[in-house]
Amino acid sequence: MLAKKKIVPYLFLIIPLVLYLIWVIGPMGYTFYLSLTKWDGLSKPELIQSNPFRNYERLFRDPVFFTSLKNNLKWILSFITIPVVLGLGLAIALNRSIPWAKFFKASFYSPLVLSLVVCGLIWSWMYHPAGGLINSVLRRITGNPELSIGWLSDEKLVMWSIIIVAIWRQAGYVMVLYLAGLQGVDPQLLDASKVDGCNGWNTFRHVILPLLAPVTVIVVVISIIDSLRAFDLVSVMTRGGPFNSSSVLANFMYIEAFNNYKMGYAAAISVILFAISAVFIFIYLWNIMKDEMEY
Amino acid sequence: MTTRKFFSSPWRALGFFLLLLVTMIWLLPFLTALLTSVRTNNDILTQGFIAIPKEWTLGNFRTAWERGGLSNYLPNSFYITIPALMGTLLLSSLSAYALARFRFAGNRLIFFLYVGGTMLPFQVLMLPVFRLTDALGLYDTHLGIILFHTAFQLGFCTFLLRNYMRTVPGEILEAARIDGCGEFRIWWQIMMPLTLPAVAALATLEFTWIFNDYLWSIVLLRTDALKPVTAGLATLQGQWIMDWTVIVAGALLATVPTIIVFIFLQRYFIEGLTLGASK
Incomplete structure (x- = not known):
């Protein structure tokens, strides 16, 4: 009876866990091996005998790699600031009885249900140099009919133009998370701080913000991971161009693998991507583990 | 709070309209997409995007769906x-x-x-x-x-x-x-x-x-x-x-x-x- 009882949880686990190990955990390890090989995607991957780390050596001499890295960093820095501040501001503003609150909330999180492909296409059209909404409005404002800013063709602008789309989609998500966090804030605490003579800003700074700190940790980690995952928008809007100026690691990797058939090289890129994200995954897991241990 | 009471404070009213403005900007891509989809390419090319369309059409949806x-x-x-x-x-x-x-x-x-x-x-x-x-x-x-x-x-x-x-x-x-x-x-x-x-x-x-x-x-x-x-x-x-x-x-x-x-x-x-x- 006891032996039978011991086996029960494993019976529940066996199918999902095997599937998960084969499709997720196993491949994670296999990427490391692939990064040491030469592989065109058709024949078998061959270990590079002369110098197993050749893919990595080439990677660290590849300017596109550094452009991509820099672009991912830009993405991360924008993502952990702008949508977080916006989302928090909106959550605070909408967490009270104001007319049309439902409409406002729905408007801000509606971009979340659109696929990134759809977002990318609609914004590409808004950015269109001749017919797009943005240049059309700017032409009206400036009174210059010749104005034609290449939002997606100017090497200096393109990355920011794409990041704006990502921010447009992300702010509502952050708002939702903060709104949920605010539900847990005891209104009596806010009244108490008011009684103690706190003004709006001080209540926010010294009462609300510290209470929301756990939400902020989650929001920041999720934002960083999302930035490292950035792919769809770049792929749809520019494919990393012009001249790789909007390349990000995931897109760089996809192009090396499926356009240039350098899959071993692409695997090396994914190992780097993994290494960077591992740091943040670890922070996140650590956060959860602390809670788990309190049980 | 009733709507009238809410707007009795000018600051709250100002905040509300600021919020409304930001929301409108947020919805702009949706509005742009909706407006674009019922116009003809020709109409946008000749008149520019900011114009009252001369012709409306549902043909774009049909084209996307079929062809x-x-x-x-x-x-x-x-x-x-x-x-x-x-x-x-x-x-x-x-x-x-x-x-x-x-x-x-x-x-x-x-x-x-x-x-x-x-x-x-x-x-x-x-x-x-x-x-x-x-x-x-x-x-x-x-x-x-x-x-x-x-x-x-x-x-x-x-x-x-x-x-x-x-x-x-x-x-x-x-x-x-x-x-x-x-x-x-x-x-x-x-x-x-x-x-x-x-x-x-x-x-x-x-x-x-x-x-x-x-x-x-x-x-x-x-x-x-x-x-x-x-x-x-x-x-x-x-x-x-x-x-x-x-x-x-x-x-x-x-x-x-x-x-x-x-x-x-x-x-x-x-x-x-x-x-x-x-x-």
Whole structure:
């Protein structure tokens, strides 16, 4: 009876866990091996005998790699600031009885249900140099009919133009998370701080913000991971161009693998991507583990 | 607070209109897309974007649907999303039950494997999964991509359901056990009905995620006739490169299913989002 009882949880686990190990955990390890090989995607991957780390050596001499890295960093820095501040501001503003609150909330999180492909296409059209909404409005404002800013063709602008789309989609998500966090804030605490003579800003700074700190940790980690995952928008809007100026690691990797058939090289890129994200995954897991241990 | 009372303070009124302004800017892409889709390309070219259209048309939707291939891509999205969604919900509720309700060696390790995998930038799995799918003879089939989605989403679903199942009072399960109820019956007849609110929230969220996936549909599928709508739109964009009215109309059509889910299941969608992040 006891032996039978011991086996029960494993019976529940066996199918999902095997599937998960084969499709997720196993491949994670296999990427490391692939990064040491030469592989065109058709024949078998061959270990590079002369110098197993050749893919990595080439990677660290590849300017596109550094452009991509820099672009991912830009993405991360924008993502952990702008949508977080916006989302928090909106959550605070909408967490009270104001007319049309439902409409406002729905408007801000509606971009979340659109696929990134759809977002990318609609914004590409808004950015269109001749017919797009943005240049059309700017032409009206400036009174210059010749104005034609290449939002997606100017090497200096393109990355920011794409990041704006990502921010447009992300702010509502952050708002939702903060709104949920605010539900847990005891209104009596806010009244108490008011009684103690706190003004709006001080209540926010010294009462609300510290209470929301756990939400902020989650929001920041999720934002960083999302930035490292950035792919769809770049792929749809520019494919990393012009001249790789909007390349990000995931897109760089996809192009090396499926356009240039350098899959071993692409695997090396994914190992780097993994290494960077591992740091943040670890922070996140650590956060959860602390809670788990309190049980 | 009544509307009139709210607007009695000029500051509150000012804040309100500021908020309204920001919201309008936020909705601008939707409005732009809607307006573009019912105009003709010619009209935009000759008059510019900011103009009162001389002619209105629904032809762009028809073109995107028929010649643009949406009539093929959109059903494909369902053929992929529905089985993957069912599979991942069923399997994750099994593993979540084991992790939430039993003490056994490796419980915590397995839990962290699931959570850690969820946070992974999934592009890291791109090449090995491509090779695995190919080796199994499933490259360029719906089954291949369904299997991957099912497996990958297990991480998030298990994590969420396991935490939810932990909140179910143990006495209910214990009572059933004393009555001689088998573990599988407890799972299916007692635990699952109690977990339904979480499953509903999760299903809504996962539907949107799997439906909106782009990367895996271009990595694991090649044939145009099999592609879901996200990959299909990218093809459409290549074909109708100058015809933005058709592209935008296609993009709007592709959004209809998720918009419907959003309108009717909004509460669950939001619940799912917050459940996932608040642990």
